[in-house]
Amino acid sequence: MELIRISDVEKTYKTGTVALYDLNLSIKKGEFVFVIGASGSGKSTLIKMLYREEKPDKGSIIIGGINVAKLRNGKVYILRRKLGVVFQDFKLLPKLTVYENVAFAMEVFAYDKKEIHKRVMEVLELVGLKNKVRQYPDQLSGGEQQRVVIARAIANKPKLLICDEPTGNLDPETSMEIMKVLDEINKMGTTIIMATHDRDIVDKMKKRVIMLEEGKLIKDIEKGKYYNETV
Amino acid sequence: MKLFRTISRYFRDAGKSVIRNFSLSLASISCIAITLIVVAVALVLSYNVENFAESIRKDVTVVIFLDKDTTESQRQKIAEDIRKTGNVASLEFKSKQEAAEETKKQNDIFSSIVDGWTDETNPLLDSYMLKVKDVEKIKETVSTIRKMDKINTINYGEEMVDQLITVFKAIEKITIGLVIALIVVTSFLIANTIKLAIFSRRREIEIMRLVGASNTSIKIPFIIEGLFIGIFGSIIPIIITIYGYNSLYSFFDGKLFSSSLAKLISPTPFVYNASLILLLIGVVVGMFGSWRAVRKYLKI
Numbered sequence: 360m361e362l363i364r365i366s367d368v369e370k371t372y373k374t375g376t377v378a379l380y381d382l383n384l385s386i387k388k389g390e391f392v393f394v395i396g397a398s399g400s401g402k403s404t405l406i407k408m409l410y411r412e413e414k415p416d417k418g419s420i421i422i423g424g425i426n427v428a429k430l431r432n433g434k435v436y437i438l439r440r441k442l443g444v445v446f447q448d449f450k451l452l453p454k455l456t457v458y459e460n461v462a463f464a465m466e467v468f469a470y471d472k473k474e475i476h477k478r479v480m481e482v483l484e485l486v487g488l489k490n491k492v493r494q495y496p497d498q499l500s501g502g503e504q505q506r507v508v509i510a511r512a513i514a515n516k517p518k519l520l521i522c523d524e525p526t527g528n529l530d531p532e533t534s535m536e537i538m539k540v541l542d543e544i545n546k547m548g549t550t551i552i553m554a555t556h557d558r559d560i561v562d563k564m565k566k567r568v569i570m571l572e573e574g575k576l577i578k579d580i581e582k583g584k585y586y587n588e589t590v
Numbered sequence: 591m592k593l594f595r596t597i598s599r600y601f602r603d604a605g606k607s608v609i610r611n612f613s614l615s616l617a618s619i620s621c622i623a624i625t626l627i628v629v630a631v632a633l634v635l636s637y638n639v640e641n642f643a644e645s646i647r648k649d650v651t652v653v654i655f656l657d658k659d660t661t662e663s664q665r666q667k668i669a670e671d672i673r674k675t676g677n678v679a680s681l682e683f684k685s686k687q688e689a690a691e692e693t694k695k696q697n698d699i700f701s702s703i704v705d706g707w708t709d710e711t712n713p714l715l716d717s718y719m720l721k722v723k724d725v726e727k728i729k730e731t732v733s734t735i736r737k738m739d740k741i742n743t744i745n746y747g748e749e750m751v752d753q754l755i756t757v758f759k760a761i762e763k764i765t766i767g768l769v770i771a772l773i774v775v776t777s778f779l780i781a782n783t784i785k786l787a788i789f790s791r792r793r794e795i796e797i798m799r800l801v802g803a804s805n806t807s808i809k810i811p812f813i814i815e816g817l818f819i820g821i822f823g824s825i826i827p828i829i830i831t832i833y834g835y836n837s838l839y840s841f842f843d844g845k846l847f848s849s850s851l852a853k854l855i856s857p858t859p860f861v862y863n864a865s866l867i868l869l870l871i872g873v874v875v876g877m878f879g880s881w882r883a884v885r886k887y888l889k890i
Contacts, residue, residue: 410800432888433805440802450797454610464801466599511801 360388362519362550368418370404378404380574386552388518391545393561394554396571402554405571406523409552410444411435423518442519443512447527449504451496457483457507458492464511482510486540502533506540513544520544522553526560534560561585604814614787615819621783622823622876625776626868630831632772633864636765641855643758650728650751652720654735655742660716664740671738672720677731679721686714715742726755773871781879784816788883795887805888812884813877820876821869828865835861
């Protein structure tokens, strides 16, 4: 079943830089897709459009029945509730504990306290941070912080998890740990789209790979067929 | 149930973030407190000036002396005619005997003189004491009365009344303008302080949006926070107003310049009304400031 349908998407920034050009893409439910490409290839723009941080100038992006390209500012939350986002710079609230950071995302749904507690402990266990619930983000390592972000992103059981360079600030070993967590989440049925420029990871994971260059889709490689080719 | 949970969460979150962002909340609270104190002073001043003006207006008495040979029926006719002018708050007749009695009471020397008078030799005149409804129309009223029969003289401190009217009109305008200007300026000042406080929390707002909080549900806790800040900010000004005005009142013994005219407004219920006004300004300005400030970060 198709989860994301991107048709004829174009985006030019006000500065005149063409970020994306004539993009067509379809992503099925349950897939794990890497988006790779050099800086300025448009992968960040693509990722940001998926969670409606950016709007395309042309074309449509349909995620789970919502046309993201036409979503009004006041309605963005409807989309955001259906997906989780993981960032390179974590975006954790420094004044909240690990537990509170994760619970924060659930509170927008007005679950009751017991439900929140149950689910927060569940996801923190999944990412292996059950023993750090009372710590604050600055007491954690980079890898641990990223796990909190992942826990927060999946707390509401989204169908889609969007990751924008989640390992960008982490060393290779920690990166692989994060990838294991993401892979596990994917196996539980969550579709994952991840932008990265870490070729080692892409190499090892053997997933579908979408390659962008200067705003154009140049390669769409099926699951398992990607080897570290020099582009 | 869900709604109740949401609302209670809004309040809890707002309370938490006032405490979490204590230094910035304190900045907003002190800003509101200081400006409200100034507003309170302006309120006390303007209300008292207004009160003073009002009591003087009410106290202006026109004394209408009647000719000595005025008959009873002529007197009645004059009273009727005066009432017909429509500008009468009260009208009292004071006979020359009463006037004599009053004079007697003033001091002993007068007393012995007055004692020597009989009804025939009493040199005083019968009079009407008129208090007008509208001081500003006093001139017209007096000139109408002056044209009536059997009017001897009319006294009302013409020049002083004229001057007072002009002065009070000016003071009234100035104080109202001052209070309004103060409220407007402080609203913006407070809105700016809150904007600064919220600027440091734009990341929080960004993350709230990212995890799927609707714009309304982001705004509401901030607006409630503004409400709390408004309430906290008005506590000190209210205390100062209540205690300050009460002690001011007892210090001056309720009047200025030991004159019975320049009375201060009695503290109850005035201080409570003023407190309510301060609280209202604090709350409205706090909520408005928060709303304006947070709105800016939701236009992504």
